[in-house]
Amino acid sequence: MSIAKKELLINGSIREKEVRTIDSDGSQLGVLPTRQALSMAYDKDMDLVMISPGAQPPVCKIMDYGKYRFEQSKRDKEAKKKQKVIENKEVRMGLNIDTHDLETKVGQATKFLSAGNKVKVSIRFRGRELAHKNLGFELMERFTALCEEVGTIDKPPKMEGRSLVAFFSAKAAK
Template sequence: MKISRRCLIIKELQINEEIRDKEVRLIDADGEQLGIVPGRKAQELAEEKRLDLVKIAPNAKPPVCKIMDYGKYKYELTKKEKEAKKKQKVINVKEIRLTPSIEENDIKVKAKRAIDFLKNGDKVKVTVRFRGRELGHAEVGKQVLGKFANLTSEYGVIDKQPKLEGRNMVMFLNPKNS
């Protein structure tokens, strides 16, 4: 019994002896189509070139396999993923909690903190938490959120209007694109 050079189980791609199809559409290492060949012959061709046979399109009729260096392919794939990760911007959501009976100076302090978050490019989730009978006066919470939005309007815009969710009224602010 022959032991393959490399027989790894990867979540999606099948390689070498894992491919048990009778016929496959074969692509050479140079990208040249070799047509439909028996699965055994495709594996032999890959072994002759000291490369791996990788099933790249398992759902096609017949499945498409390519002769390639699987280790190099996997390395380049992880390299591309790292590059993509570097380029993407992470947006954090910071939360500020208020109460319906918040004092004027307290709301200014919280607004100043929210402005710092917005300057850093973070989204801000502003929550007014109702306790007990305060829930009967949801309009007071809406007024507090409106006042908060006015204080931060220079640096942020309302992304999601105030909405009552259980015992909390929530509003989201996005940083302004300046």
């Protein structure tokens, strides 16, 4: 069950004097006193469920509430199965990274991007390296150039404390 979903009022919980009633087959029965609509529902061994409390008068439907809740939970489970969770992966580098190490990091980021994840690339500055931010931006440009066939840059490189951070996402499959 989703958090935002609130329970519907059923049977004796309905405190309105009159309700617009819909039969179990979907036909309109008109505006009826709540007691009469409730007795019609009980005669059919079903429940009177308020489906639209904001309307004037409120709309109630005669239905099997247990069956309705079961089908609703099945639909929710199906929807949950179909949604894809996108994870955020991170690739960290130092400013003085060697070319082969950079290629390894690019390969790792490429693997994450091809799996459909987002990638956060961060270059950490240590000590006096912070005075050479331009070298970090150049390194990030090289990294972007090596990754451009599988991913696009979401957020351009930006300093966050002692790190230069950029976000990449996978290119849309054609």
